[in-house]
Amino acid sequence: MAGHDPSHGTQRQLVKRKISKHLSADLQENLDSLHGMFDLCNDLISHSTNINHFSCCLIYLNDMVSREAMQRIETKLALGNDAISSQGDISKFIYQRFAYSLLMEVNSLETVSEHLLEGNAVLMVNEVESAFIFNTKADLGRHISTPETEQTVRGPKEGFVEDLQKNVMMIRKKLKTSALKVENSTIGKQSKTKISVIYIHGKASHEVVEEVHHRLSQIQTDSILDSHYVESMIKDQPRSPVPTVYSTERPDHVCGSLLDGKVAILVDGSPFALTVPALFVEFLHSSEDYYDGAFAATIIRWIRFLGLFVTLILPAFYVALVSFHQDLLQSPFIIRIAANREALPYPVLLEALFMYLTFELLREAGLRMPKPFGGPIVTILGLVLIGQAAVQAGIVGPILAIVVSVTALTSFILPNYVFHQTIRFSGLPLLLLAGLFGFMGIIVGLMFGLTYLVSIRSFGTPYFFPVSPARMERWKDVFVRAPWWAMDSRPIGFGTKSSSDTEAPSFKKEKDEI
Structure with missing residues (x-):
């Protein structure tokens, strides 16, 4: 079989050709149209051969196909058949010879181009107004492995891949x-x-x-x-x-x-x-909740809710307490805080912002760091070491270093990465409000945030459902994880009810009720 070079020598400008949308019976016309579409694509390979008196051309993208599959197809094409004498005979021969690898027969040049880009091979035959598509895709992706961001102790270990x-x-x-x-x-x-x-x-x-x-x-x-x-x-x-x-x-x-x-x-x-x-509550649930016992899953879920509040308001709460509400603390604790902050040059709000920025820098460095060097572990250790050095240098107070370190640790409790980012960065405006207005700033910020969460929807379903609007019968999988025998229905709002329910209201009806 002869090879064809689609690069046309060292020519560097695209050749403008009239490209037909439908395949014709002239093989050379089809090849010209196809090479016009893939001009300057050096990985487009076309092999010419003959099946009796029919001229054929096998076309594929070299880096997209399986070598073994291409070798089998080329070997079978080289065998030929002396009984082939008409267009119907050659189509019958191709269907019989390539029954396992033949995908379809198409007559559109655009469809041929799409299959080439997917890694399939195309056989064009002179005097035939269609092309034959062969399944020759190479397995270029990674194999199924354990999820990287949602790991569990119990439960399935399979994770999605790029295929x-x-x-x-x-x-x-x-x-x-x-x-x-x-x-x-x-x-x-x-x-x-x-x-x-x-x-x-x-x-x-x-x-x-x-x-x-x-x-x-x-x-x-x-x-x-x-x-x-x-x-x-x-x-x-x-x-x-x-x-x-x-x-x-x-x-x-x-x-x-x-x-x-x-x-x-x-x-x-x-x-x-x-x-x-x-739903909002869904981002606080982990897959492992459904593989543990109901009691253990419920306790862990409560710990997760606690981690949410700690990540969101702990630094802001400390800044507001030290700046505006010292009278809420006991005298020994106030004296200790005052002694620790006596020689510090900056207000507590600036110290908190400095530690917050330091943690984010270390976190980004840990994410980009190669795994053999430690990754997230280096981030936590770096935060502790830098915090200790900052305390000894008299830049920040020791209690603030503890607060920021605890906040950094609890932020990793949140199971969903996107939600984790949202909560982590939402603590910054609360921190600023606390430094300017004290507890009142935190309360106002939380009220605005809660009002926003209650007001938005996700594909027609209230984001805070089933907490607002309240459906207490649906709280079996919100704040607690009820045993499987007790969860006999699904949340209303985005689907029908289970077979055990007497009525299955439509999505539109439920939205009207809400």
Whole structure:
């Protein structure tokens, strides 16, 4: 077989050619159109061969295909068949000879281009107005491994990878039902990224599914390289710092959300899946809550809520206490604080901002640091060592160093990374309000924050549901984790009820009630 060089020597300018949308019976015309689309693409390989008196050309992108698959196809093409004498005979020969690797037969040049970019090989035959697509994709992604950001002691150890097909497979492996629907689409003018919308028919609200498709169809961008691109374009409040779309790399979490009546969005090339609607309480729950006993999971959940408040208000509470409300402390404690702060040159608010900035710098350094050097462990140790050195140098007080260190540790209790970032940075405006107005500033800041959280929605569902609007019968999986035998229904607002419920109100009806 002869090789073809698509680079056309050392020419560096694109060659403008008239490209036909449909394949013709002339093989050379089809090749000219295809090479015009992939001009200056040196990895486009075309091998010419003959099957009896029919001229053929096998085309593929060299870095995208499996070598073993290409070798099998080229070997079978070289064998030929003497009985081939017509267009129908050669099509029959290809279907019989490549039954296991042949995907489809297409007649559009644009479809041929899409399959080439996906890693498939294309066979074009002279006198045939169609092309044959072979499955030759190379497995370029990483294998299924343990989730990096949502690790658990008990429960499944599988995590999503960057391959959309593998991710859908992991979900179907857990939910073996024909009611699980997978609807595919493509977004991105240049990247042409595949996206799958997954839901369980009969459990997910039809209105939510339609809203997801509507928002995805409104996305106009050149490329989608990660699920965060989609998340930022479909969330209810585009400028909101609060996440209203849940992202996870755990298939078991996605399956649980699908059973709750939610809709999942998977993006090719991203190991993080999106689920909607997202509720505030969901970001404080961990997958491990459902693999431990009800009592232990409930206690851990309360500890997590405590960690949320410590991360959010502890530095602000200390600054307000020292600056404005010393009368609330006992005399020995006030004397000790005054003695420690006597030689310090700066106000406590500036000291807190300095320690806050130091922690963020160390945290970023720890995230970018190679794992053999310690990563997050180096961040914590660095914070402790720098805090101790700052105390000894007389820059900050020892109690403030303890407060910031405790806050840094408790921030890692929050299980969701995006929510962790939001809470961590939300403590900064509270810190400023506390330094300027004391406890009143903290209270006003918390009231404004709570009012905002209660007012927003996620795909039509109140963000603070089922706390506000209150549905106490749905609190079995909010502040506590009830035993499995007691959780006989799903939260109202984004799906239908379970079979044990007597009535299944629609999504629209529930929104009207709210």
